[in-house]
Amino acid sequence: MTEPMLWKMLLGLILLGALGYATAAWSAVLRAKSSGTPAVASWSYPGRETARLLVRQRTASPGADTMLSRIGVVLLPMAAMMAILVIPLGTNAITDLSVGVVWFNAMEVLAWAAVWMVGWGSNSVWGLVGANRFLAQGLAYELPHMFALITAGVGAGSLRVSDIADHQGHLWFAVYMPVAFVVFLLSGLAFSFSPPFAQAFGADIAGGAAAQLSGVDRLLLRTGRYLLLAAAAAMSVPLFLGGGAGPLFPGWVWMLLKTLAVLAVLVGAGHRLPGVRMERFTEISWLVLLPLTIVQALAVSIFVLLGWM
Amino acid sequence: MLEGVIFGICALGAVVAGITVFRVDSMARATFALLASFLFAAVPILLLGLSYLGILVVLMMVMEMLIMAVFMVMYMMNPAGLMPMKMVHNNKASIGIAVAVFVMLAAGVLLTPWPAAVTAAKTAAATTAMGTDADPTLALGMDLMGPHMLVMIVIGMVLFATMVAVVVLATDRGRYERFGDDLRRRSPDDPVRGGLGR
Numbered sequence: 001m002t003e004p005m006l007w008k009m010l011l012g013l014i015l016l017g018a019l020g021y022a023t024a025a026w027s028a029v030l031r032a033k034s035s036g037t038p039a040v041a042s043w044s045y046p047g048r049e050t051a052r053l054l055v056r057q058r059t060a061s062p063g064a065d066t067m068l069s070r071i072g073v074v075l076l077p078m079a080a081m082m083a084i085l086v087i088p089l090g091t092n093a094i095t096d097l098s099v100g101v102v103w104f105n106a107m108e109v110l111a112w113a114a115v116w117m118v119g120w121g122s123n124s125v126w127g128l129v130g131a132n133r134f135l136a137q138g139l140a141y142e143l144p145h146m147f148a149l150i151t152a153g154v155g156a157g158s159l160r161v162s163d164i165a166d167h168q169g170h171l172w173f174a175v176y177m178p179v180a181f182v183v184f185l186l187s188g189l190a191f192s193f194s195p196p197f198a199q200a201f202g203a204d205i206a207g208g209a210a211a212q213l214s215g216v217d218r219l220l221l222r223t224g225r226y227l228l229l230a231a232a233a234a235m236s237v238p239l240f241l242g243g244g245a246g247p248l249f250p251g252w253v254w255m256l257l258k259t260l261a262v263l264a265v266l267v268g269a270g271h272r273l274p275g276v277r278m279e280r281f282t283e284i285s286w287l288v289l290l291p292l293t294i295v296q297a298l299a300v301s302i303f304v305l306l307g308w309m
Numbered sequence: 310m311l312e313g314v315i316f317g318i319c320a321l322g323a324v325v326a327g328i329t330v331f332r333v334d335s336m337a338r339a340t341f342a343l344l345a346s347f348l349f350a351a352v353p354i355l356l357l358g359l360s361y362l363g364i365l366v367v368l369m370m371v372m373e374m375l376i377m378a379v380f381m382v383m384y385m386m387n388p389a390g391l392m393p394m395k396m397v398h399n400n401k402a403s404i405g406i407a408v409a410v411f412v413m414l415a416a417g418v419l420l421t422p423w424p425a426a427v428t429a430a431k432t433a434a435a436t437t438a439m440g441t442d443a444d445p446t447l448a449l450g451m452d453l454m455g456p457h458m459l460v461m462i463v464i465g466m467v468l469f470a471t472m473v474a475v476v477v478l479a480t481d482r483g484r485y486e487r488f489g490d491d492l493r494r495r496s497p498d499d500p501v502r503g504g505l506g507r
Contacts, residue, residue: 068337099361106368112375113344120337120378128391135375142372159361276504283503 008094009085015256016084019230020223021046023263030271046226053219061123061212069121072114073217076224079110083231088162090244090251100161101149104235108191111228112138115193115200118221119209130208133278134200137190140282141197145187147293148180152239155300155309161235165243167309174240176309179296181240183289185266188232190281192225195270199277233262312356323349334393336385340378344370358445 024046032039060066086093086100097103112135119131153159155176156167164173174181190197201208210221237243237258244251246258303309326346330339347370355363382391397403454461477483487497 065335065337068341071341097360099364102361102364102368106364106371109368109371113341113371116375116378117337117341132379135379138372139376279501280504283505287503287505 005094008092012084012089012094013081015089016081016227016230016234019234019259019263020080020226022260023226023230023267024049024222026264026267027271030267034271049222050219053215053222056215058215058217059212064123064212065121067121068117069213069217072117072121073213073220073224075110075114075117076221077227078224079107079114080224080227080231082110083107083228084234086161087231087234088165088238088243089255090253091162092252093162096160096162099159101153101159101164101239104161104231105146105149108228108231109138109142111191111193111224114224115209118213118217119200122209122212124212126206126211127209129205130200130202130211133202133205134193134209137193137197137200137278137281140278140285141187141190144183144285144289144293145191147290147297148177148183148187149239151177151180151293151297151300152184154297154304157304161238162243165238165245168242168245171309172240172242176303177240177296177300179292180300181236183293184236184240185232185262186289188229188236189266189270192228192232194225194229194266196273196276197278197281198270199275202275229266230259230263233266234259236262316353316356319349319352322346331396333396336382336391336394337378339396340374340381344374347374359449361446362449 025043028042028045029039032042083104085095086097086103088096093100115134116131119127119129119134121127152164152173155173156164158164158167167173189195193200199208201210205211207213210218213221234255237255241258241262244255246254249257300309323346326342326349329342330346333339333342348367351363351366351370354366357363385394484492487499488494489498
């Protein structure tokens, strides 16, 4: 591994961390606003929460599968960190794989394993119920999500993320393929189990997959969730919003601005919308979103054949 | 050299993880040991330059094994696979079967006339015929099913039809249960309400 690569990786992780912090802080601000408490203190809430969880002791339940549970909580933030390796910041990705879109998908699917390991490992009914809920949700969102990713790849004729971003010189893919864009955002919320897709961690099952977590384990899980959401928002920019393209500022500034805007929309939507239960979402996903994304892929394929994009 | 080291580590890792499947006492751990074995096996595919296939193996295996974990826990007889349990049964016969399969596969590795020099030429021929640069994924696809593409497509359709048929046969609720004997019910009578408000 070369020296500049290491620096790029470090920078990428710092930026991802900052975006994750912003996500956590923004949702805290929205919560404070809706409960009528002053929102200023919420900007430091993730920091204070981190400190609180760091000094807190781990709880241990009898018969817990500690090994799987620990692997799970570490795997979750790692999945987000590995997913961003292929996202170009302006023109520069940490490693611009020729199959970057597939890489992102594979890394984000690791969340399935992570959440199930955590839920199972806690040896608690609620943990297992939450874990299985997340897999059911995964089966619901994953196919439309894959079609959304493929559609962007078809539009650019490449699975390399920077190629897809460069291909949107004249018009953003969000305009060419609005269905794929919306489905990608929805599944971004779903795979990071953020509201409104947070039923796997719902209050109705005592915190679900995270029911037994405390201390640093809970910190890692929550960090992983915010990092995953940030990674989803960052990925939506090169796929659908023209990447770093924009007037006046250099590419990386636009990339960050667009990512922050997408994050604000996602967190805001999660804050406003009622929770979506996975069995409801499954029917919507398979009967509405899946046909729509297939038709969208067909339309984009025809655009490409006609030479319109 | 580096490739050799990585291959060695992954080969060893895959075998060790495979053995672990039968040494652990929990359905979940066995599942994840098997998943680890598959992930180790994906790395040699990446080493061959088949990046698309290698990463696809990672993606598919993670999804598949997680669904499998749920089903394995669900279908175990004693308290639902939730308790510690032995991962081996029918020991003597399975040792015999395992040895026979291993010998067969190992013999296949040694006896197959691997096209050492031919592969490069074929790859070049296949890729120039398709008018792209040397893409190993394409070359592999041409090699595996070039002349049999129609057969493969038909098999794919048959497999898909089989899956649909099996699901239809396995479910105990058909359209008559959902929409009534004369199929006149406006909204289906389902035990769990879906999201479309029907």
